[in-house]
Structures are given as C-alpha cells and as structure tokens.
Amino acid sequence: MMISKRYRNALLLAKTYPSADCYSDHVPVVGKFKLKLKKNSKPFTNIKFDLAILKTNQTIREKYQISVQNKFEALGDAEEVEQQWENFNSAIMEAATEVIPKVKRKAKQKWMTEEILNLIEERRCAKGNKEKYEQIHKKVQEKWNMSKVNWINEKCKEKEQQRKHAPQTMYRNIEEFTGKRTFLSTGWKKSNTW
Structure with missing residues (x-):
C-alpha cells in the first residue's frame, strides 16, 4: 500500500x-x-481601544458618556439575564467604536519604523502570490537590517556620550541596549552542619 x-x-x-x-x-x-481533521476556526479579531485617552481628553470622555447613556436609554428591559448582558455589552462596544480611537499598532523592536510595518502588512496580504511575497520579503529584510544597524549605531554614540559625561546613566541604560538585566547577587553562607 x-x-x-x-x-x-x-x-x-x-x-x-x-x-x-x-x-x-x-x-x-x-x-x-x-x-x-483541522478545526475550521473563524478569525477572531479583538479590537483594542485607546482607553487611556478617556483619562486625558475631556471632550472624548464626555462624548463617550453621552453615547453610552443614549444607548442604555434606547435598550428595552430584557427579562433574561443573558439577553440583558448581550444588550449591555453591545451598547458599550457600539459607543466605544463610535467615540474612542483604536490603539495604533506598536512595533515590538525599537528599531522598526512605520515603513517596515507597512511592508510587513503588504507582505502578509501577498501570501497567495509567491513571487510578490518573496520580493516584498527581501525588501522587509533589507529595511529591517538597515534600520537595526542604524539604531545600534545611534545607541552606541549615545552610550559614548554618556560614558564621558554621565557614567551612572550609561550603566543604567545598558539594560535597554542589551536586553539583559543585571541582578545583585547575595552571597551564600556555607554551613558546616549536614
């Protein structure tokens, strides 16, 4: 067989x-x-809202409060708890989508630029076309490497300046550059008892 x-x-x-x-x-x-068989799952996109703006921006906070209040007034009294929860949840989500802006995408690495993020998104959309995908992938790799080298050079110059003028801050900021944290270790006292 x-x-x-x-x-x-x-x-x-x-x-x-x-x-x-x-x-x-x-x-x-x-x-x-x-x-x-692989489970056919629906793509679930969790919308992230910039909730910090409610604390800082008074006008958006007021608009959101008015919008939520209007949505709650439009809701009828549901008898079942599940129906009440669905109405409550949908009212808050609708008000949030109308008023609160979404969180802007954030780069994981510090050297990534908006141009690289746009190229990555374009590459993701071109997955069906192999030639176009590979062409965009090469561009992403080139921009990524160039941006990383520039970021490292910039940080090295910054560390050189800090070494001359403020060595304490240089050692404090090395953690950001290397990604490693230094911990103070305490000594162990060896006991003679077994």
Missing part, C-alpha cells in the same frame, strides 16, 4: 484479501486510518 509521507503515522492497519473474488488479477488491500 502506497501512502504519502505526511500520513505515514495515520495508517493503523493494512490487510490483503487474496481470496476475494472480484474478477481482477489484483489483490484487494484494505487499510484502517486514524485521521484528525
């Missing part, structure tokens, strides 16, 4: 039936498979 390499672990049992009368010179082969 020939089987694809991918499914070699899925084949549990294979039997031949040489005595089967099926008017053929071939011997029928029966196999037992254990196959797991």
